[in-house]
Amino acid sequence: MKNILLVLAVVVLYVLHQDIWFWRSARLVFGFIPIGLFYQGCFSVAAALLMWLLVTYAWPAHLEEEVEEANTGEDRSA
């Protein structure tokens, strides 16, 4: 279930990147940042948050364990 939610979050963020809703808007946020640029800036922060979720909840720890096991095996045989 956790993995499905994370995959869904990746897909949603990918769709949100297309940002067709501000395509033709030249409105300024805080009086100087174009809204389309502000949105994509916020999108980058959201991408960092998504990466944090992936690293926290879907980290492939088994790969590290496999490497450690392989290294321990090599040490023993040496």
Place this chain on the structure above:
Amino acid sequence: MIPAIVVFLYLAIVLYIGIFAFRRAKGKEEAEDYFLASRSLGPFVFLFSLFGTNMTAFAILGSSGHAFSNGIVTFGLMASSSGLVIPLTIFLIGTRVWALGKKHGFMTPVQMFRDRWECSHIGTTIFVVQAVLLVPYIIIGIMGGGTTLYTISDGAVPFWFGGAIVAMVVMSYVFFGGMRGTAWVNTFQTVLFLCFGAIALIVIGVGMGGFRSAANAIQNSPMASLLTRERISPYYFFSYTFIPLSAIAFPHILIFCLTARKMAQFKKTVIFYPLCILAIWLPCVFLGVMANRVTDIPEIRQKQEARRVLATQGKNMAPEQRDELREKSAGDDVIMVLLKHYAPLWLAGLLGAGIMAAVMASDSQILALSTMFTEDVFAFYGGKTRFGEHVQVQTGRIFIILITLFAYIVALRAPETIFELAIQYAFSGYAALSPLLIAALFWKGSTKWGALAVTLWTAITVIAVAVLQSVVPAPAPGPATVLWAPGGVEVLSRTPGGTAVFGFMPVVPMVIGSALLMIFVSLATRKPASTTLAKYFGGR
């Protein structure tokens, strides 16, 4: 001349870092130490050097130039899409490649492919395609260095001499320092990039009398579309999200993934990557757009005039005239022009050093090519067994000298635009090679014949797009030239910026074609032995 002196000082620091790394290696002549820094990079160096390796001259010069002509769309097109796709591929692919490298001692992607698919010459084919797509980067890095030194010194340092200095410095620290020196230099350069963006933003903002008035002026002018994404089609925007798939398929990035001491080092890189992109690209794109409001700098006015003439009279001009106007309207030097105008001399030098750091990102590609040559060709065809590891490292060093010399000679003779185009094709080419990695790591059923089909498809499509774009000249800004429309469906068009297939950039059919070829050819051919599959997938 002061900015040029600051830049020379910067080059001396970079050289020192490389030589210091050489001394740190304490005369070790092991291939793994020279080419992979003994797989020992810590979290800080790993994050900044991996990020710096990916940031070429395009990040600073190209992004602001593209934004100057196309508006804020540049950020969504190239930066935020990379901020999602690149860390995702590092998370999914980079970590797995790291683990396999640690377990089985791989130093290049081709070594892994040869082992995974039980092949030899198909691996060599992949090596050739990867190498050919990588060489233009090295050439453009030297060209960028020569041009930057020429501009910063107001012509006192000629292009040939500036290019030679940059080539010598890069060659020296890669030659002596290997991966350790390259990683340290990249870390130093990335810190400079980050400082560069912030300082440039403040200095130029103050010089322009504040961004609020500049943004309002653009909003109320005929250039208001620069604050939107009107100048790019949604199909083109969507297509661009395929381009960052190339990052993980670049050999220098994948080889870099093998240098981490622990897998935990990937965590910070994956999380902070989108924020680093934000910190560098947002100021550059914003400044590129705002430069359109600067009316007191003649160079910028000339670019705007060339753009206007191209848009209004381009249709009636010869292709060569259009190309000339395109070159005149290009904004790649717009940040340099703004800095020269608004920053004090000493600061312009410091910021010039930041730009220099960007154009010198070819170090990792040189080292990657050397690693690939010595491992995938020299060692694979018996050189290491016959002559030993010490000779292998020395061969790698000689290769570095030869490839830098070759790149320098070509940089002096060929026009820059050729290699800029080649880099465009290379991005699409590497994106089309990404199914190789996904199939090798996640699909038991993939075969060497599927890998060969993907590699040949990539080579053929890259050549086809290059030939098409050289035979059919780019039309004037506006509607594309339709080349093939069976039954009224526009299949193939030549656009002002390149080629379109069903309205998408060529990278979309290239990646989809690669994926389909991998699937169908693999299904029709024999899988590797079960012992090989067990090595990669365990009991799964």
